[in-house]
Amino acid sequence: MEILGFEVPLWTILLTVFGIWLYKFLYSGFDVFAKRGIRTVKPIYPFVGNLWGIWKKDIRKWQEENVRRYGKFFGFYDGKTPLLYVSDPEVIKEIFVKKFDCFADHKLFSFGLDQNKYIRKFLFVINGEGWKEARSAVTPAFSSGKIKKMSSIMVECCDRMVESSRSVTKGSGIIELKDFFGKVTLDVIARCAFGTKLDNLDDPNNPFAVNSAKAFRPSLFDSGWSLIPELFPWTQIFGLEALISRDSIEFFVKTVEEVIKSRKADGSIGKRGDFLDVLLEEAEAEKANRAKDPNAKIVLDEEVLISQCVTFFAAGYDTVGTQLAMAGHYLALYPECQEKLHEELKIERGCTKSCEIKGLKFERGDTVVFPMWTIHHTEEYHPDPNTFDPERFAPENKSKLVPYTYFPFGQGPRICIGMRFASEQSKLSLGHLILSFKLSRCSKTSHPPKYEGNRIISMPKDLFVKIEERVEE
Incomplete structure (x- = not known):
């Protein structure tokens, strides 16, 4: 041509x-x-x-x-x-x-197209009118009154943490904070989500710990293969996983199904006060309304109800555990801040020379603010490694913070629905620990912290510190 x-x-x-x-x-x-x-x-x-x-x-x-x-x-x-x-x-x-x-709407991640009927109903996956309805139905479970009832369960778990920590101090006293706080977080969520008391928390093969840890980190997550189900969602029909481990989700689904079946059998719905109990009551109320009005809508059907319980467990484990681990790390590095926190806690508890730590509940609300300053500072995930200053979050300094530069739980109508629960759990866990123990540097402490590779949550690793039981003067 x-x-x-x-x-x-x-x-x-x-x-x-x-x-x-x-x-x-x-x-x-x-x-x-x-x-x-x-x-x-x-x-x-x-x-x-x-x-x-x-x-x-x-x-x-x-x-x-x-x-x-x-x-x-x-x-x-x-x-x-x-x-x-x-x-x-x-x-x-x-x-x-x-x-x-x-x-x-949230970005439609590939798991939003997942064939798993429960994953599709996760609150952070649902969009449009479906999200609005599900959010409204679940919100009552996180009211101030419900959180207050769950607080007593959290205190029991924190007391359990303190007792088990005493045995650690008799040895080397060296702990890895992510693992340490992961146990109490797991205990709290299992108890508050659906009333399950976990044993053998020190067992690395505990199925709850294993499945919580890998829920948002499936086997392909650390390689280029992870891009296949993310870019081509239809490949998930062949078993490929993108950002969520379907095996882990299935474990929690079966657990919730068994608990629901047990409660319906023994008639204990409405008598426990945990998250699942509240949702079951709401679901029963919807059914009662439907019986009166055939046009009344059922939002909390079985799929939505179970999905929110699974989300509570799987999504709450890494987030709160990481937050507490970072708080412990910085308190070990800055003993003067740790001592100020300890003094605040003693005042709150009315500590004396022979004080008993059981039952720390922060009943005076905002009068003890330093624990939350510490938590707020570490919620940023990456405070300046050379400057740890929780007091920047003190009430008198609130006006100096630039709005919308700090929002660990999001902002607006889609702000994290579990924010108050997470804050209460963090405050109690950190408070119980620092009231009874002192954290300090050890030979394995590294700073600034190291982080794992690609994670949905910025994940620190190898946060080693030494823990010693306090002796009150």
Whole structure:
């Protein structure tokens, strides 16, 4: 074939056309941000966008580096899906609150398309009207009154933690904080979620501990294979898992089903006060309304009810355990802050020379604020390793905090529904520990903390400290 006076073989023309088509096919859609003058994370790869190698990264540091490199706004491609990162407080407020109607739904992760009927009903997966209805139905379980009832269960678990810790001090006294607080967190959630008292918490093969730890970290999570079910959700029908381990979810589903069956059999619904009990009561109330009004809607059907119990357990384990571990780590490094916390706790408990720690409940509410300053500071996940100053969260300094620069539980209508529960659990756990024990550096303490690679939650590791029982003067 002759082109511009030159004889060009047909195969050359076809190959050139195919090459142009292939290039456009592989890279089409990656100009969304460029067209709008928004800087974009580099490099961008065909199909996967910016996801290649993400499983190796510390997401916390990755985000910080990109903010420094690209500014308060930058684009990112999750496969071919464009995502805009925002770190400007005013714009964040617009998104979370003022323009919530435009940003009401969460990103549709691949597990939102999962064939598992329970995963599809997780509160953070549901979108649209379904989310609004489910959120309203579950909200009563986290009222102040319900949290207060659960608080007594938390205190029992914290007392149990203190007693078991005394045996640790008789040995080397060295503990790994993530593992340490993971046990009490597991105990609290199991008791408060569906009234199950766990034994053998020190057993690394405890099925509750194993399945909680891997619920949001399936077997493929640490390799490039994890991108397949994330980018091509239909592959999940072959058993591939993206961000959620379906085996772990199935374990919790069966556990909840067994507890429900047992409570219906012995007529104990409404007599326990835990999370499952509240939801079962709400579900019974919906059925009663339906009996009176055939048009009344049933929101808390079996799938939704079980899904929220599983979410409570699986999502609450790593989050609170990590928060407490970081708080313990920084208190060990800054003994003056730890002693101030201890003095506050003694005042709250009315401690004397022979004080008894059982029953610490912070009944005076906000009068003991230092425990929460400590927790708030470590909720940031990455306080300056050279500066630990919980007092920046003291009431008198509240006006100095820039709004929408600190929101560990989110903001707006989709703020974490379990926020008050998590705060109460954290306050009690940390309070009981510091009232009875002193944390300090040891030969295995590393600072700044090291973090695991790609995790949904920024996850510290190897947080070793020494624990010693306090002797009151």
